[in-house]
Amino acid sequence: MKLTRRKLEIVATAAKLFRKKGYNAVSMRDLAQALEIKAASLYNHINSKQEILGIIILDVAENFTQHMNSVSPENISSIKKLESVIENHIQITIEKTDALACLNNDWMHLEKLDLENYLMMRNTYEAKMRNIIEQGIQQKELQERNIDLVLFSLLSTLRTLHLWYSKNKEVSPQLLFEEMKQNLLHGIIR
DSSP: OOOOHHHHHHHHHHHHHHHHHOGGGOOHHHHHHHHTSOHHHHTTTOSOHHHHHHHHHHHHHHHHHHHHHHHTTSSSOHHHHHHHHHHHHHHHHHHOHHHHHHHHHHGGGSOHHHHHHHHHHHHHHHHHHHHHHHHHHHTTSSOOOOHHHHHHHHHHHHHTHHHHHTTOTTSOHHHHHHHHHIIIIIOSOO
8 A cells, every 4th residue: 555655753652652653542632732733633643542453553564465475486495495484573673663562562453454454464474474484394404393383483583673672773773684593494503
């Protein structure tokens, strides 16, 4: 969906507020105040707070989905696929920290259709990632481990990276890319 410059500004400001206070604690009046406009003026650009949340969360979910859809069928090793997935998570964390926090913290507040769409994308994403791990084990690229625990370990770290990164922004993206791939896929044992 193509958004006007003003709508993008509203969405970005809302994402910051949702991240800081939580979706339920932010009112349209709070959003208008942050934008230095009247609350009634917001409705010239958006229909509701729910619409804003849907835009924020579905945009991030679509970014993850598009990347997974492009990398999972590639004819490369499972390790290369997982490295690409990790890099994509890091890139989204760096570029869309506030929106990623909304996705992780507020997805359950989505309206029914947006929620169904989000959950479908998330479940498909996790299934494709599970398949990559399974293929890596079958092809002897990865150690034979409990796939659910491997998936949980990878995704829980990547999904919460925004919490750590928001306090450590001086860490370069390149260092994040290299260290996270190394730590998550190869461990820290000498």
